[in-house]
Amino acid sequence: MNCKNAMILLLILTICLSFGDLLTFNNVVFNWDYDIVPYDYDVAKVIGHLYADTIRVDLDGKVETITLLGVLTPDNPNSKSHYAYFSSNAAEFTKQLCPYQSTVYLSYDQTEKDKYNRRLAYLWYKVNGQWIMHNLNLLANGYGIVSDSYFVREDLQEHFHQAQEQAQNETLGLWKKEAARSNIEIVMSSSSDMVRISTVKYSGKPLYIEIKNVGSAEKNLNRWFLYSISSKRVFSFGQIVIQPFETIKVYFGPDRTGSLFWEGDHLLNSDGDGVILYNEKGKQVSIYSWGY
DSSP states (O other): HHHHHHHHHHHHHHHHTTTTTTTEETTTEEOOOOOOSSSOOEEEEEEEEETTTTTEETTTTEEEEEEEEEEEBBSSSTSSSTHHHHHHHHHHHHHHSSSSEEEEEOOOESSBOOOOOOOEEEEEEEETTEEHHHHHHHTTTTSSSOOTOOOHHHHHHHHHHHHHHHHHHHHGGGHHEEEEEEEEHEEOOTOSSSEEEEEEOOSSSEEEEEEESSSSOEETTTEEEETTTTOOOOOEEOOOEEEEOEEEEEEESSOOOSSSOOOSSSOOOOEEEEEEEETTTTTTEEEEEEOO
16 A cells, blocks of 8 residues: 555544544434443333423323433523523424434433422433433533432443533533633523522622522522532522522622622632532532633
8 A cells, every 4th residue: 555545544534533423313413422222211202392401202191391310401592691592502402303203212310200290311312223312412512511410320420421521622512612702601400499590790799699499489598509610619508598489699799798698709700600509419400600
C-alpha cells in the first residue's frame, strides 16, 4: 500500500470513528454510544407530551403520567422568557424521538410511583434495532442535567454522569458557548416536588433567590437547603413552612435585607453561576443557572 492510499484509508477510518456514535431517527441526529438494554419492562403507547422529561402514555388501557428518572430538563417549553429556546428544543427532542402513538418501554428503579401517583421510569425505544434509553439520551445530547431524586441504580448513575460530562465537554445543547455569551437563564425542576426556584435576581439591588410552592399543600422546609455552585456554600431553611402557591425570598449580598438572609460574601457570580435547591432527603429538587 502506497503512502497516498494509506492516508486515504486513515482518513476514512477517522471519519467512521468520529461519527460512529451518531444515530438518526425521525429526522433527528443524536449522540448515542451506550450498550445497555432493559431486562424487564412494560410496553406502552405515547399519547401526550408535557415536558421533555414528562410524557403521558397508555399503559394497559390506563393513562399514566411518566416522569423520567435521573434527569431534569428546562421548565415551561411555551414560556416567553430567556430560556424558552432551550426548553423548547428539549421538548421537541422528546416529541421527535417519542412521537405520538409510538411504542415505548418502561423499566423502573426501586420506586415505581411518587407520592403524587406519577409513575417514575426509565423510558426506552428502539432505533434500527438498538435499544435507546431516553433519560440518558437527553443527557448525552445536552438537553438536561443529572438529578439524583429517586435514583438508586449505581450502574446507571455512572452512565448518567458520564453522559452529562461528555455533553459539557462537547458543548452540546444547554452547554453551548452561545448560552454563556448571551447569559441565558436555565430553570430545571423535579416534577415530583412542588417547591422550586422560580427566579434568582443576581444583579442590581436587592439580590435574592425566589422560592415558590406551586402545589396545593403546605410544605415544611426543615432540613431543605440551597447550594451555590461557584462558592459551594449552603443556606439552610430551618423551620420554614411555605403555604400553597406562596412565594418566599432568600436575600443575599452586601445590602442585608429581609427576614431570610444568606450570610457570606461572593456567594454567587453574576456573570455565570447557579443555585440548587435540595429537599430534606438531600435530593435535587430545582436548579436555576445562568451564563453557562
